[in-house]
Amino acid sequence: MRAALTRYRWIAWVVGVVLILLVVIGMPLKYGFDNPVVVETVGQVHGFLYMVYLVAAFDLSRRADWPLKRMILVMLAGTVPFVSFWAERRVSSWVTAQEAAGQRAPEPVAG
Structure with missing residues (x-):
């Protein structure tokens, strides 16, 4: 899931910068x-990059097993200037927290 997060973070920043331009x-x-x-010119580039952003967000959402509402909101974040940067930080914290919760050692069974 770490590679999917890296891909998402990279494309979120690129889409955000191009949208601001x-x-x-x-x-x-x-x-x-x-x-x-x-x-x-920039509009066409943003359109293409936004499609890549959608694929990256979908890939990450499936790997992280997000609910449909969260996935759609993250996908829409690439359409509003500056929101993709905020969403990227939120998504990073969600995935990091999810990974930390999944990596905890199982509790011993009292018996």
């Missing part, structure tokens, strides 16, 4: 200065 630079250029070049 799109919103902070591309959208003002397109609508304020009538220059859609950044939106046309």
Whole structure:
């Protein structure tokens, strides 16, 4: 599960940065200065990377056995600027806690 978490963390950061570029630079250029070049190029890159993000989030959610609601919320986090960074931290803490709980030694059976 550690490799799935690493893949998810990496793509969450990349998607977050590209989305911020799109919103902070591309959208003002397109609508304020009538220059859609950044939106046309970065928008397509973000679309592709978001699909990779969805696959990584799905893979991690299946390995961590998350409920459907959590999986969907994590997947939607890549659509709002800055939220993917927050979600990445939350997901990392969830998975780390889950791994720590699973790695505890079994309690002896009183007999």
